[in-house]
Amino acid sequence: MVNLMRKIYVLTFVTMDGVMQGPGGPEEDTSGGFHHGGWTVGYFDDFVAQEMGKEMGHKFDLLLGRRTYDIFASYWPHVNEPGADLINNATKYVATHRPLTTDWKKTVRLEGDVVEAIRKLKKESGPEIQVHGSGTLIQTLLKHDLVDEFWLKIFPVTIGSGRKLFADETRYAGFSLVETSASPSGVIIAKYKPAGEVKSGSFARPT
Numbered sequence: 001m002v003n004l005m006r007k008i009y010v011l012t013f014v015t016m017d018g019v020m021q022g023p024g025g026p027e028e029d030t031s032g033g034f035h036h037g038g039w040t041v042g043y044f045d046d047f048v049a050q051e052m053g054k055e056m057g058h059k060f061d062l063l064l065g066r067r068t069y070d071i072f073a074s075y076w077p078h079v080n081e082p083g084a085d086l087i088n089n090a091t092k093y094v095a096t097h098r099p100l101t102t103d104w105k106k107t108v109r110l111e112g113d114v115v116e117a118i119r120k121l122k123k124e125s126g127p128e129i130q131v132h133g134s135g136t137l138i139q140t141l142l143k144h145d146l147v148d149e150f151w152l153k154i155f156p157v158t159i160g161s162g163r164k165l166f167a168d169e170t171r172y173a174g175f176s177l178v179e180t181s182a183s184p185s186g187v188i189i190a191k192y193k194p195a196g197e198v199k200s201g202s203f204a205r206p207t
Contacts, residue, residue: 006122007148008063010131010138011055012038014154014165017093020135021162023155029133029163036159043155047183055151056083059090059127063118066096068133073104093121093129095137115144122146135163142170149178149193157188174198 022037029037047131065073069092076087092107094100100107110117117185118141121129131138131147139145152165177193182186182188 006129006143008122008131008146009127009149009151010147010155011053011151012132012138012165014152014158015159016154016161017165018156018164020133020165021197029067031067031075031077032163034162036090036162040153040155040157043157043185043187045183045185045187047181048153048185048187048189049180050081050154051183051189053082053180055192056086056130059092059131061127062087062088062130063089063093063121063131063134063137064095065137066094066098067136069094069100069107070095071133073102073107074095077104077132086157089135090130091147093118095140114139115146118146127204135165136169139167139169142166145171145173147150147194150175152188152192154188154190160186172198 002203014020019036019039021031021034023040024038025041026037062072072087072092076084088105090106092104093110094107095110095118100109131141138147160191174195174197175192178191178193180188180190
């Protein structure tokens, strides 16, 4: 779908303790000494696959951090599997200060100030923009209130270490639940959108 104001959706696999690093395999992302990669594989049932098919079964563009882009560029152009055409045909906007040495088609390096470049993207007409992986980039998007919805897959595991979806400096903010469901293997599908300030208070009895 083409929108006059493009929306940014963050599609993230996350553990119950908030880790998003290395979901797809042991060698996917070992930065920082991470050695628990592949934690989604044993729980990725048909229900989760169908949900991913719905979320990615239409035209979209991608906004990626450099590490995730390099992982994707080493894999998706070389496979023929469900979803590959959509990813390969999407425009890939990459937030990086380093040159891109790749021939993966429809790749665009964001120039100058990344936040301003993303704001400009949102104001353009075009398909929705999906963020996959890209943990560091997500922190920037959160800081500047650039995420329209989080499309989370919460897996029934805890890891204890690794890059987290919501880092320590995440801003104080409230969210509302848009949609939720659960897979037979225990994966919670939850979509949230920003909802202003936190509705804080106290349960203490007035004195």
